[in-house]
Amino acid sequence: xxxxxxxxxxxxxxxxxxxxxxxxxxxxxxxxxxxxxxxxxxxxxxxxxxxxxxxxxxxxxxxxxxxxxxxxxxxxxxxxxxxxxxxxxxxxxxxxxxxxxxxxxxxxxxxxxxxxxxxxxxxxxxxxxxxxxxxxxxxxxxxxxxxxxxxxxxxxxxxxxxxxxxxxxxxxxxxxxxxxxxxxxxxxxxxxxxxxxxxxxxxxxxxxxxxxxxxxxxxxxxxxxxxxxxxxxxxxxxxxxxxxxxxxxxxxxxxxxxxxxxxxxxxxxxxxxxxxxxxxxxxxxxxxxxxxxxxxxxxxxxxxxxxxxxxxxxxxxxxxxxxxxxxxxxxxxxxxxxxxxxxxxxxxxxxxxxxxxxxxxxxxxxxxxxxxxxxxxxxxxxxxxxxxxxxxxxxxxxxxxxxxxxxxxxxxxxxxxxxxxxxxxxxxxxxxxxxxxxxxxxxxxxxxxxxxxxxxxxxxxxxxxxxxxxxxxxxxxxxxxxxxxxxxxxxxxxxxxxxxxxxxxxxxxxxxxxxxxx
Amino acid sequence: xxxxxxxxxxxxxxxxxxxxxxxxxxxxxxxxxxxxxxxxxxxxxxxxxxxxxxxxxxxxxxxxxxxxxxxxxxxxxxxxxxxxxxxxxxxxxxxxxxxxxxxxxxxxxxxxxxxxxxxxxxxxxxxxxxxxxxxxxxxxxxxxxxxxxxxxxxxxxxxxxxxxxxxxxxxxxxxxxxxxxxxxxxxxxxxxxxxxxxxxxxxxxxxxxxxxxxxxxxxxxxxxxxxxxxxxxxxxxxxxxxxxxxxxxxxxxxxxxxxxxxxxxxxxxxxxxxxxxxxxxxxxxxxxxxxxxxxxxxxxxxxxxxxxxxxxxxxxxxxxxxxxxxxxxxxxxxxxxxxxxxxxxxxxxxxxxxxxxxxxxxxxxxxxxxxxxxxxxxxxxxxxxxxxxxxxxxxxxxxxxxxxxxxx
Numbered sequence: 001x002x003x004x005x006x007x008x009x010x011x012x013x014x015x016x017x018x019x020x021x022x023x024x025x026x027x028x029x030x031x032x033x034x035x036x037x038x039x040x041x042x043x044x045x046x047x048x049x050x051x052x053x054x055x056x057x058x059x060x061x062x063x064x065x066x067x068x069x070x071x072x073x074x075x076x077x078x079x080x081x082x083x084x085x086x087x088x089x090x091x092x093x094x095x096x097x098x099x100x101x102x103x104x105x106x107x108x109x110x111x112x113x114x115x116x117x118x119x120x121x122x123x124x125x126x127x128x129x130x131x132x133x134x135x136x137x138x139x140x141x142x143x144x145x146x147x148x149x150x151x152x153x154x155x156x157x158x159x160x161x162x163x164x165x166x167x168x169x170x171x172x173x174x175x176x177x178x179x180x181x182x183x184x185x186x187x188x189x190x191x192x193x194x195x196x197x198x199x200x201x202x203x204x205x206x207x208x209x210x211x212x213x214x215x216x217x218x219x220x221x222x223x224x225x226x227x228x229x230x231x232x233x234x235x236x237x238x239x240x241x242x243x244x245x246x247x248x249x250x251x252x253x254x255x256x257x258x259x260x261x262x263x264x265x266x267x268x269x270x271x272x273x274x275x276x277x278x279x280x281x282x283x284x285x286x287x288x289x290x291x292x293x294x295x296x297x298x299x300x301x302x303x304x305x306x307x308x309x310x311x312x313x314x315x316x317x318x319x320x321x322x323x324x325x326x327x328x329x330x331x332x333x334x335x336x337x338x339x340x341x342x343x344x345x346x347x348x349x350x351x352x353x354x355x356x357x358x359x360x361x362x363x364x365x366x367x368x369x370x371x372x373x374x375x376x377x378x379x380x381x382x383x384x385x386x387x388x389x390x391x392x393x394x395x396x397x398x399x400x401x402x403x404x405x406x407x408x409x410x411x412x413x414x415x416x417x418x419x420x421x422x423x424x425x426x427x428x429x430x431x432x433x434x435x436x437x438x439x440x441x442x443x444x445x446x447x448x449x450x451x452x453x454x455x456x457x458x459x460x461x462x463x464x465x466x467x468x469x470x471x472x473x474x475x476x477x478x479x480x481x482x483x484x485x486x487x488x489x490x491x492x493x494x495x496x497x498x499x500x501x502x503x504x505x506x507x508x509x510x511x512x513x514x515x516x517x518x
Numbered sequence: 519x520x521x522x523x524x525x526x527x528x529x530x531x532x533x534x535x536x537x538x539x540x541x542x543x544x545x546x547x548x549x550x551x552x553x554x555x556x557x558x559x560x561x562x563x564x565x566x567x568x569x570x571x572x573x574x575x576x577x578x579x580x581x582x583x584x585x586x587x588x589x590x591x592x593x594x595x596x597x598x599x600x601x602x603x604x605x606x607x608x609x610x611x612x613x614x615x616x617x618x619x620x621x622x623x624x625x626x627x628x629x630x631x632x633x634x635x636x637x638x639x640x641x642x643x644x645x646x647x648x649x650x651x652x653x654x655x656x657x658x659x660x661x662x663x664x665x666x667x668x669x670x671x672x673x674x675x676x677x678x679x680x681x682x683x684x685x686x687x688x689x690x691x692x693x694x695x696x697x698x699x700x701x702x703x704x705x706x707x708x709x710x711x712x713x714x715x716x717x718x719x720x721x722x723x724x725x726x727x728x729x730x731x732x733x734x735x736x737x738x739x740x741x742x743x744x745x746x747x748x749x750x751x752x753x754x755x756x757x758x759x760x761x762x763x764x765x766x767x768x769x770x771x772x773x774x775x776x777x778x779x780x781x782x783x784x785x786x787x788x789x790x791x792x793x794x795x796x797x798x799x800x801x802x803x804x805x806x807x808x809x810x811x812x813x814x815x816x817x818x819x820x821x822x823x824x825x826x827x828x829x830x831x832x833x834x835x836x837x838x839x840x841x842x843x844x845x846x847x848x849x850x851x852x853x854x855x856x857x858x859x860x861x862x863x864x865x866x867x868x869x870x871x872x873x874x875x876x877x878x879x880x881x882x883x884x885x886x887x888x889x890x891x892x893x894x895x896x897x898x899x900x901x902x903x904x905x906x907x908x909x910x911x912x913x914x915x916x917x918x919x920x921x922x923x924x925x926x
Contacts (some may be wrong), residue, residue, distance in 0.1 A: 396558035423589025
């Protein structure tokens with residue numbers, strides 16, 4: 001039977017079922033609320049666990065077997081090791097060797113280092129991925145080669161899906177830079193130190209079985225226990241779980257590109273003109289080169305005015321840590337550390353606090369931090385005339401990026417997307433974005449090198465910046481300028497097959513990604 | 519096998535450019551092979567452009583291969599035309615539309631604090647050059663272009679003059695030394711260029727040859743707009759002849775100095791203190807002023823050291839220069855900042871301009887400030903200072919109304 005499609009609240013056609021499960025189409029911001037109770041894993045009894053607290057087993061394969069690895073299970077991993085992760089590939093190698101089929105991989109994000117998983121998608125070990133897909137995996141999925149349909153969620157959306165039972169994790173494998181035999185673990189020290197393990201928090205609490213894998217086993221107690229051993233079934237010791245130089249993200253240097261620096265400077269000027277940068281304000285900027293430069297410009301403005309920020313949300317790195325230590329910021333509320341300066345600061349400075357998607361973004365929480373932030377700086381591949389934005393696909397339709405915390409951050413008081421007007425002839429402002437990841441009503445400002453567009457809903461921002469020397473244009477004017485330079489883009493033809501769903505923070509589907517025709 | 523021609527650049531690091539291989543055949547019709555990073559969005563438009571150019575040159579049987587890395591139309595067109603012209607003897611040129619934004623003229627004595635060098639065969643760097651708001655951009659055909667790339671660079675530069683919006687920057691081209699530079703002019707002058715930089719200039723004759731050629735091209739193409747010349751002094755002989763050069767033609771709007779070649783000619787190493795070039799810089803400023811034109815300093819080549827750049831610009835200003843060259847967009851802001859008039863300079867200029875206004879109002883032929891008479895060149899200079907202060911954001915445009923006259 002042919003799949004039926006329904007139109008959702010942003011006008012996208014969504015199939016009624018994905019991977020055999022009924023889909024709820026996006027209904028608008030804050031419109032959909034799941035009812036019922038939180039999902040709960042089966043009860044455990046400490047009688048079933050070693051009385052001496054030693055949960056060590058011989059190796060990962062033993063742990064997976066003991067955890068009951070079998071066909072169709074959902075296996076989760078976290079991405080705190082970024083492109084230096086050595087554990088996820090091993091899980092599926094073991095599963096493949098054991099002849100296990102149709103697994104669902106549920107990572108908090110995937111990276112190019114996970115290219116070997118293509119082999120396990122091909123041999124049927126893995127049915128589909130529910131998490132970001134980029135690089136070779138994104139290409140593989142985009143061409144329609146994955147058996148099932150991918151599901152992309154924000155960091156907050158992942159927590160939501162785990163909490164309301166949309167995703168049931170059978171086995172969570174948590175790579176931990178430091179752990180004790182009881183399963184207490186943290187990311188603060190060891191060769192693979194990555195700062196914190198917030199992305200594995202829900203997994204530890206809700207998975208049916210939890211395996212902690214470490215290359216730095218210390219005697220009980222492992223302090224602090226970012227992951228509590230009381231949730232952990234098995235502990236595995238391994239020679240190496242991550243490649244330190246790759247755990248440190250490659251994106252943590254301020255850009256040298258004069259064009260990007262220019263956009264960064266404009267963004268900071270805009271925030272200043274709009275009255276956002278004032279004593280006690282808060283901000284979140286990503287780890288990309290442009291975002292880092294914006295943080296730096298914020299610092300300059302704060303120094304000049306003699307003011308400081310109450311808190312900054314991380315991704316932390318050297319630059320943010322320097323600002324904290326200089327006294328420009330009271331607190332860093334950190335979701336992931338991008339370099340060793342961030343790891344050190346989190347270890348030593350009580351004002352550098354580790355957070356998780358629960359505190360920061362979770363839809364099922366009694367509130368979360370996202371809306372408290374005064375200004376957030378995000379990226380995008382495309383924005384349309386309604387300010388809807390895309391962060392997961394290229395204009396040619398290939399998956400290239402996860403959602404990360406992007407959707408969740410849209411709830412900040414002011415959302416700014418600093419982006420070049422075109423990249424290699426590809427205009428950024430489109431009539432319609434290829435994939436809607438965020439609804440335009442939450443996106444306030446687009447800063448390009450050729451002008452700034454403010455969402456007409458933000459009359460306050462329009463008013464405040466009216467008499468500044470910034471070039472404030474309409475989004476239509478920006479689009480016209482881009483097309484004058486690049487030419488009008490031709491319509492792109494996609495295949496019929498839906499290769500991935502893009503979930504909104506509440507678990508509804510805001511858009512789907514279709515197969516790319518080569 | 520037919521004749522083959524190639525143009526452009528290829529490789530994974532290449533952006534906003536393309537590589538074109540063209541082969542002229544005696545039969546077999548037209549074959550266009552396109553590999554493009556942006557083919558999902560621009561395949562048809564690139565193919566249409568290729569056919570249009572081949573039609574223009576009346577080519578029926580040929581193979582054209584395009585490896586595109588996100589090149590804009592002006593680049594694609596230049597590359598295809600270059601590759602075709604390697605196989606075809608023709609004086610015809612394929613001109614893209616001249617965008618209306620590029621048909622402006624500039625004033626001979628306009629502000630020229632910064633001029634940004636852009637290598638003529640690297641289109642990527644041209645796209646956003648105007649965004650950084652330099653007073654001028656220089657599309658360079660000389661030192662930044664390898665000898666075997668000169669022909670293709672001319673077409674890239676010509677097409678950039680027609681199609682790239684530089685957002686009001688004075689559009690300059692540095693041609694090659696004469697005689698090659700005279701050939702460059704035929705590809706440049708009909709396209710609303712504002713100013714020609716003449717490198718390694720050593721005599722008035724060279725400027726006059728350029729002047730004559732510009733006049734000839736303008737008249738042949740039925741164009742009429744000012745095209746200025748900025749000779750660059752880059753040798754000991756050039757320094758000696760600087761006044762002769764500065765006063766050689768009405769088109770000469772400024773005299774620039776190029777210190778790398780000059781110090782090489784002297785045989786003295788170029789130092790940070792710059793004592794070895796002190797004489798030459800003074801001489802060029804002096805010659806320029808004597809001829810009533812602007813004096814423009816050399817470039818500062820350490821793009822990472824903004825503090826050192828600031829020192830150099832401040833010294834430059836103190837010697838009497840009106841501007842200097844930039845080789846990186848980040849230098850522009852520092853240069854503009856350093857060339858800002860001081861508060862005292864602005865205050866003095868304001869007084870002079872107000873005194874002039876008052877004299878004009880009263881119908882007086884002589885302007886005086888207190889008991890001092892003020893000569894017309896001083897008034898002119900004060901007015902320029904005010905213009906610069908407005909441009910630098912130090913004075914509002916309507917300063918006469920907004921600012922209170924300090925003497926009242």
